[in-house]
Amino acid sequence: MTDTRAVRTRTRGARVRRPATSLVTDTMHADAGLPTAGTGVLDAGALGTSDLDSEMDVATELLLRARDVVLVAHVHPDADALGSALALGLGLARRGTPVAVSFAEPVAIPESLRNLPGGHLVVRPEQLPENPDLLVSLDVGSAERLGSLARLLHTCRQSLVIDHHPSNTRFGQFHLVDPSAEATVVLVARLLDRLGIPIDRQIADNLYAGLATDTGHFRHADSAAHQLAARLIDAGVRPAEVMFPITESHPFGWLGMLSTVLGGAVLDREVAHGRGLVYTVIDDVTRGGLRPEELDSVIDILRTAQEAAVAAVLKQTDEHIWQVSLRSRGDIDVAAVAGALGGGGHVRAAGFTHHGDPLLAIDALRAVLAG
Ligand code: AMP
Ligand code: MN
Ligand code: MN
Numbered sequence: 275m276t277d278t279r280a281v282r283t284r285t286r287g288a289r290v291r292r293p294a295t296s297l298v299t300d301t302m303h304a305d306a307g308l309p310t311a312g313t314g315v316l317d318a319g320a321l322g323t324s325d326l327d328s329e330m331d332v333a334t335e336l337l338l339r340a341r342d343v344v345l346v347a348h349v350h351p352d353a354d355a356l357g358s359a360l361a362l363g364l365g366l367a368r369r370g371t372p373v374a375v376s377f378a379e380p381v382a383i384p385e386s387l388r389n390l391p392g393g394h395l396v397v398r399p400e401q402l403p404e405n406p407d408l409l410v411s412l413d414v415g416s417a418e419r420l421g422s423l424a425r426l427l428h429t430c431r432q433s434l435v436i437d438h439h440p441s442n443t444r445f446g447q448f449h450l451v452d453p454s455a456e457a458t459v460v461l462v463a464r465l466l467d468r469l470g471i472p473i474d475r476q477i478a479d480n481l482y483a484g485l486a487t488d489t490g491h492f493r494h495a496d497s498a499a500h501q502l503a504a505r506l507i508d509a510g511v512r513p514a515e516v517m518f519p520i521t522e523s524h525p526f527g528w529l530g531m532l533s534t535v536l537g538g539a540v541l542d543r544e545v546a547h548g549r550g551l552v553y554t555v556i557d558d559v560t561r562g563g564l565r566p567e568e569l570d571s572v573i574d575i576l577r578t579a580q581e582a583a584v585a586a587v588l589k590q591t592d593e594h595i596w597q598v599s600l601r602s603r604g605d606i607d608v609a610a611v612a613g614a615l616g617g618g619g620h621v622r623a624a625g626f627t628h629h630g631d632p633l634l635a636i637d638a639l640r641a642v643l644a645g
Contacts, residue, residue, distance in 0.1 A: 326452055333450040334468040336434050337362075340408035342372040344430070345395075348414045349379045349421040350566060353387060353520055355413035357484035358436070358458040360392035362410065364480070365471040367395065376402050378421025386520045386567045390483060391476035399423055406430045411446065413458040413484075415439035415618045436461050438488075441609050441618030456499050459484030463502055475510035482511045483520060491521075494622075528568045534560050535572055541581055546606060546643040549583035552576055553639075555632050557590045570599070577601035584608060586639060588632045596628040598635055606643070614642045 337343070345363050347355035356377070363373045375395040383396055399422060409430035414437060417424045427433055433446040438461065440453040455461050459481045466473055473481065485503060489495035492503065507513065535554045545551035554576060556569055569589045577585035583604040589597045598615075600608040601623055608624040615638055617626025628635035 326450075329448075329450045329452075330464065330468060332448050333434055333436065333465060336408055336432060336448060337366065337371075337410075337465065337469060340366075340371060340432075342403065342406055343374075343408045343410060344402055344406040344426065345373060345375045345410045345412060346414070346420060346423050346426070347375070347377040347412055348419040349377060351377045351384065351387070352413075352484075353390070353487040354457045354459055354484035356383070356387050357390060357480035357482075357487075358412035358462045359410075360390055360395060361459060361477045361480035361484075362412065362436075362462050362465065363395045364392045364477050365466050365469065365473075368471060369469070374402055374406075376423065378423045380566075384567060385565060386523070387483075389516075389519050391479050402426070404429050407432070409433040409446075410436060412436050412462070413438070415441050416443040417445040419618075436465070439609075439618060440620060441613055441624075443618075456495055457484045457488035459488075460499065460502065473506070473509050478506040478509035478511045479516050482506045482513065483516050486513065486517055487520065491517075524568055524571065525564065527562060527564055528571070531556070531560060531562060531564055531568060532572065532575070535587075536575060539576060539579075541579065542640070543581060545640050546583055549604065549606065550581050551584045551586065551639065551643065552579040552582035553586040553588065553636060555588045555590075557632075561590065573599045573601055577603060584611070584639075584643060586636070588628070588635055590632075591627075594629055596632050596635055598626050598628055598639075600624045600626075600639075611639070611642050614645075615639070 343366055345359040347359045359375045363375045366373045373395060374397045376397055376399050378399055381398065383393055406426065409426050411420060414420055414435065417427060427446055432448065434448045434450065435442070435444070435446040436450045436458060438452055438455040438458050442451045444451065450461055452461055463473065463481050466477065482503065485499060486492065489499060492500065535556050539552055539554040542551045554572065556572065561569060573585060573587045576587060579585065583602060583606050585601045587599045589599070591597050600612055602608045602621065607621045609619045609621050612619050612624035612626045615626040617624060619625055
């Protein structure tokens with residue numbers, strides 16, 4: 275990056291431009307991540323690069339200069355979050371950068387993701403350095419989704435948020451946020467190219483897992499995403515092998531649990547101005563010790579109900595805490611619905627956390643969908 279290029283950022287609603295050479299700061303601006311107004315020059319709008327290009331430039335620069343990097347996925351990571359962290363972690367490690375990958379919960383890598391290459395980079399939260407040179411969050415829409423690791427936002431030297439959630443709150447200091455990207459791994463693939471890091475088989479496996487997961491197995495993938503998939507397959511990925519533990523493998527007890535929770539599903543046709551809501555509740559007893567992977571599979575079946583525009587699964591995570599998954603099959607934006615209830619996500623797939631009686635969560639959902 276040369277002196278003539280600039281970092282775009284926002285200060286009190288105004289665009290500012292400052293020399294890219296000032297990118298690496300001595301102090302962390304953890305809360306807003308913005309330079310004070312005095313450090314920038316007002317941008318006349320003649321930069322010629324889009325905000326996203328600028329964000330990509332900044333992210334590349336940060337990763338190139340970082341002395342050590344902590345990569346953090348959201349709590350209860352999925353294949354996009356962990357795959358992004360492992361792919362970038364493997365790539366940076368090959369450049370000689372010290373890296374560690376982590377997530378606040380659960381204590382171990384979810385079983386279905388344990389075959390992803392790079393698991394040796396994963397460390398427990400308490401083993402992470404408290405003052406990493408660069409903290410990178412991947413697939414994390416808000417600081418709350420970092421769980422207890424949100425504390426590192428205040429102790430790291432610099433932080434970078436790489437994400438594709440439209441609901442991203444732009445927490446942290448620097449951002450590479452592209453809601454048009456199908457998955458965070460798409461942004462990681464672009465970054466690896468910028469960094470000149472070859473996408474080998476191990477990195478490709480991680481990228482493929484995230485891409486397949488977040489595109490609903492390529493049903494929501496544009497041609498560029500299919501081209502990325504082709505490139506990953508050319509790098510050695512065997513799609514069926516990578517995806518088998520993630521989507522094709524459940525214990526026998528899953529079948530009984532499905533029978534109970536699908537049989538107990540409720541269709542409320544009046545909700546959302548007659549467009550309909552289908553929902554079911556999975557409490558700890560019904561769960562019967564099954565993995566989160568088994569619980570997460572239920573929404574994909576429930577959402578196929580033709581009579582309902584919105585599907586919801588309420589999963590008990592603690593005595594009084596419920597994780598609610600939402601899916602939309604029409605034009606209802608469930609990211610906005612989840613946002614109104616304290617969560618976030620994407621237009622067709624979102625979620626929120628509810629404290630208290632699960633039926634009150636349904637009432638709250640009904641109320642938001644009536645709006
Ligand atoms: P899930 O239903 O868990 O597959 O999540 C669907 C989408 O909603 C993902 O993009 C999640 O990041 C997002 N999401 C799920 N739960 C929450 C939550 N409690 N808060 C914010 N975003 C969430
Ligand atoms: Mn995710
Ligand atoms: Mn994602």
